Every structure is written in C-alpha cells, then in structure tokens.
Amino acid sequence: MFRFFPRLLAAASLVAAGLAQAAQPATVRVDYTHSGNALSDSYALEQVLVEPLPWPGDTTRNLDNTNRGQNRVEVADAKTGDLLYSRDFSTIFGEWRTTDEATKISRGFSESVRFPKPDRPVRVRILKRDERNAFSVAWSVEIDTDAPDVVRKQPAAPATPIPIRVSGPSPQKVDLLVLGDGYTQADMKKFETDARRLAAHLFTVSPFKERADDFNVWALAVLTLESGVSRPSTGVHHASKLGTRYDIFGSERYVLTLDNRALREIAQYAPYEFIEILVNNETYGGGGIFGQFSTAAASNEWADYLFVHEFGHHFAGLADEYYTSPVAYAASSTRMEPWEPNATALRDPANLKWAKHVKAGTPLPTPWPKAEYEEYSRAYQKRRAALRAANRPESEMNALFREDLARTKALFAKQPYRQMIGAFEGANYEVKGYYRPAMQCIMFDRSEAFCPVCQDGITDIIDLYAGVKQR
Template identity: 30%
Template sequence: RNSFSTLFQEWQEEPEALTTERSFENVFLVPMPKDTVDITLDLRNNRREITSKLTHQVVPTDILIRQIGYRDVTPFETIQQAKDTNNCIHLAYLAEGYRPEEMGTFIQDVKMAMEALFAHEPFKGMRDRFHIVAVKSPSKDSGASEPGKGIWKNTALHSHWDTNYSERYLTTSNLKDMHDLLAGTPYEHILVLVNSERYGGGGILNSYLLSTIHNKWSKPVVVHEFGHSFAGLADEYAYENEEVNMYPLDVEPWEKNITTKVNFKGKWEEMIGKKPGVGLVEGGGYKMKGVYRACNDCRMRTNEIPEFCPACQKALRDLINFYTE
C-alpha cells in the first residue's frame, strides 16, 4: 500500500485547509497490465477512514496511452551497479536547478550524497543491493524559487521553499514532470538534489526526497529525508509551539519508529531491555505527549545525531530485505 501523499496529509492539518480547497498531483508506478484492469485508489484520513475513492480503468491497447521512455531519454550516468541488477533497489538522483554547464558539479554532488547515505547502517552493510543512476535534467536557472524573497526560478521541477508557509520546507508539486524526466531510466526511488547553498528539503513517502546539497547540513538532511521517502519513517521531534495533530492518540501510527501504544506489537518491543538505550521515550510525530519513540535521539530527530536508532535501523533493514529477498 502506498500513501497518496504525505505532503497532502500534512496540508490537511494546516489552517489554510479549513477555508481552501486544493488539488495535489501524484504519480503511481504500476506494471503495464496484459489485459484490461481497474485500478482503485482509496483516500483515507488519519483514522484510516475512507474519505474519497477513484477507480480508473486501464486498457493496454488504448491508443491514447502515451508511450514514452523509448527515445529522447534524459541523459543519465550509472554511479553504482548493484551486485544483482535483476534483484535490487533502483535509486535515481535527479538534477534540479543545474544548468547544462553545471552537470559536472551535479555528478560530484550525487557521489557526495550517495556516500553520505552509505555511511549509515543498515545502508552501509547492504550497499551492494542498490543500483544508482544520476539523471541530468537541465534547468534554465540555477537553484530553486524562494517565494519569501520574491525570487522565482525557471527550473526542471519548479521546486520552491515556503511549502505550507514553512520557511525551510523545500518541495515540488510537479510530479508528472518528474516522472516524465525519468522515463526510460531504471528507478524506483527518487532523490532530487537542488543546486543551492540554502538550508532546506522535504521527503514524501514513496514519492521523492528533495534537498539542497551545498549547505553544511546537506548530508544529514539528505539521509533524514530518505528515511521519510524510502521507508516512511516518521519525524521523531516535537515542539511545544508547533504541535501538529497528524497522529490521533487512539490510533496506532503505521510508521515503524513511533507508537501511541495502541498496537505496539511488531515495532521495537523486542529490543526493550536487550539493546542499550531502547525503550519508550515520550515525544515524537510533532506531539510532546502521547506519541513515543524508541531512543532519546536518532537521525530522524536531529541533524547532529550521526546514526539511525535501532528501531529505525530495523525498519530500514526489513524494507531492504522485502525488496531484495
């Protein structure tokens, strides 16, 4: 099961959502069917209740299905080849805000971001299960748009800061453009690198991560956001003045690294008492009370912590095994 869009989920908790209707664009990757099929999307709220439903019929012989990815493929380089290319996880790094003459810088940035990821367990010990390409999508301008400063750039994905009016939140809503740029490229998970020195980023589960790469915090931010986009790990921080009601306290979160203790089984309960520092620490998922994390600190909590906590490592390892075994 895929989330429709965790960005949409976050927006639903914003004050703007009380008075404004918006549409959110998303793309789902499905195998091309051999015969006619119905694809149904259920949209659920944070209580797992269906709020909307859409069924779309796909007829493989439909002449209006656009066949792309066979020509005019965005140039890409293979940065790392998996040990078994038939049974691996495909990561695509995508350029945002790099002009054609800056693609040499982009390739170096991809290598830097890749090494930052593989410095962390469990990625370090399972590195040979990842196949990695760098996709050279060109932009007319360098960087990304900064609405708060009145700066608008013409870039491949039209990404911008100030998402949901949060100064550091850097995302794009142009998902169709993103996947069109990747057509013909081996990819499952998308890591967008933004050619900027400003701090910022965002990670959308089963969709993409997007982060600047020339900031002093870029390496930990890329790793943190990949925890969101790849494995659906929740943010483990909370602020008293910024509490967001994404997690009802009488519903167990589906994220593997936080719990409301409603249905804790299958998360990290077997580590308690066996691994040092692992327990039930209150505060997480943007709530100071009622939501618990496994450890005092973690890569999903603060930039200064170099490693994922044991609960996050378990969730990541389980998912890598799910994809590759």
C-alpha cells in the same frame, strides 16, 4: 547541448545492463488528479501511458506487506479480482490537507502510480486509511493498458542518466535515482560530484552500509538557466523543469516540487523506484514523502544529514521524531496509533511495536531529561527564527546547528537510558501523546545514526525490493 553527450553510449549500455532480465514487462504509469480540502477529497483520471524503460522491479515481489503510508495502490484482474500488484505510499495532498489552508479552500494535486504492464484489463484501486487506521477503497478505475488512448511514444530524453553505482540487474536491486534541480550547464560537473558524494555517504550509514550491494544509483539533471531553485520568502524565483522550491506550505525550510507530472516525465528516462532531488542551494532545507521522493540542499554544510534523514521519510516512511521545531501541519485532536514504524501512541505498552528491542526492566514510558531539553530548545528555536528573519549568512545558521547538536549530546551523554530502546515521550511533532524508540536518532536531530527500530523499518523496504538477506 547536454553535458553528458560524450558518455551517452557508455551510460546507455550501463542502463541496459541494469535493466537486463528476460521478458521484463513494460512500465505503466497512471496519472490522476487528487483534489479536495480538509474534509473531503476526490480523484479524476488524467492519462495512462507506457514509460520508455522496462519495469525495474522483480515481478515475484509484486505485493507489499509492510503496511506503511497513508495510501495503497492495488492492481487487480478486472474479471477475477485477483490481486496482481500493490504498493503503499503517501502523498503531498495528504500532508496539505492537515494545513490551515486546507480548512479554507480546495486544491488539486497531480499524482501517479506505476506498475508492471499486465496482459489483461485491470482495476486500479487507490486505498486510504480510515478512522480505524485500516485501508479502505477511496477510488477505483478500470484500465486496459492496450487501449488506443494509452500513450506509448515519449519525447526524446532531456538528459542522459549517469551510472553512479551499478550492482547488478535492476529487478534484483533497489534502484535509486538522484535528480538535480537548479544546476546550469556550468554546474553539471558539480551535480555529478554532489550526487556521488551524497550517495557514497548514504552507504556509510547502517543499514544502507550493510546492504549497499542491493542498490543501483543513477543520476540525472535537466539544465536550468540560473543556479539554485526558487525561495519565494526571500523574493528569489527561478524557472526549472522540475519546479522544486523552498517555502512549501509556508515552511521556509520545506523543499518539494508540486509538479508531479514534470517529475515523472523526467524520471522515466532512468531506472528508478526511489527518487532523491538535490537542489543546488546552500540554504538549509529538504523534505520527504513516503513512496514519492525526497529532497536535500546539496550545498549546505548539513547536506549529508539532510540527504539521509529525508531519504528515511521517502524510503521507509519513518516519522519525524522531533517536536519542538515549527511545522506547517495542524495538531491532530486524536492520538491514533501511527502507521510509521518509529512512533507510537503507547496505548498498550505490553504490546509495543518494537518490543523485541526493549530490554527487560526498561520503564515504559522511558525517562529522559525532557523538561530541560524543551527549555533549551525553546530558546534555540527563537534564535533560529531570528537568524532567518534577518536573512543572516548561512554560516551563522550552521554554527547554531552545531551548537544545538553539541548541547543535546552533552545533555543526553550521562542519562541512564541513553543507549536503550524504550518509549521516549515527544515525537511526530507532538510534545505529548507520541513516543519515539530512542533518546537520539537521525530522525530526532542532526546525529549520525539510525536507531535499531528505524534500521529495521529501512531493512523491511530493502527486503521488499531486493529480497530478504540473512540477518
């Protein structure tokens, strides 16, 4: 039935090798509903279960000190209050509540948190950032992972993981799972090729390149009956177990799955801490949610860039540094200092969060050809919208993207601060009030490299999961 069956035994043994560690605890997952609107939200417990595979992480690094994301999960001893585990993350609900729709209706989203199985009852707390940008408790529930209603038996795996890169035991490595959606039985070889190609590209980009040996990569796809995923704006609707699709929140290029339960029930059969979903589509698109997953259109000419850029969101909580493309989110009326490591409101230039990278004498804000860039970008965005509205071939969109990147590089090439780190106004989808560290970066446009500030943000997360390496 499954494409991977001939390699089942070999793959299973490699998964076991990846997980090998004495007395590694089981993996607990708590599924809950997060519902509300732009003004309020609430939580409700769905289920507690023990996943089929042991905890993939190092239990000596259970506490997260990176201060990223909109939310944090804390797992504490129910009696003593001692903190046992924490991780920062963001949610799809958190993005949706900034859309216009959230001002009109309420919606519910399934979410999950995972942690190593404790040997005692615990209190699981979900925290969110408050008006001071500090974390405060939004929801708390006491959980006994040995209670009778905890789900302990799972169905058979829907497919077998493919080991793409196995660098060592999972607890000492970052485990990345590449999921496929929109791949039929006939597409399974293509999925493996796509997964290997894009994972290999990730490790040509710094700092992933230098830390490649700190990663394991697995791949897994559940078959679909039709190639590709849904693109509702063009009348294309395809069924899949993951439910990934384009047009999320009305943005034609935004690709996510809103079915968290389905995602977790498939992903649980491979070791993972991070997930990238490849959709078997040519149309440009992707998305990334910090601590949840990222997506990329595997057959697009810009798939290498999409894979890395969206993984930057998911893996390290990096902000988008572009600001002239249309997005689904409403602009904020305030300029709170962003939690993302690569964006700032520059309220206190003397204490810039990436000051260590700024050379003495660099002006803050830092001059760049902003007006000229915006004038060209407005014309470019009109052309881009017209191509999509006319449903023109993807080759024309790819050509426009190449032209845009070449134009930007030419504009920036002779600028005095081109290679400098400073504070360049225009970031986080905002024309004014937010600043990015570099004139150009993967998080700004379709260029090839992360700036040093983004590299630091990524390295912090690698260190959290795989241990600190000599820098």
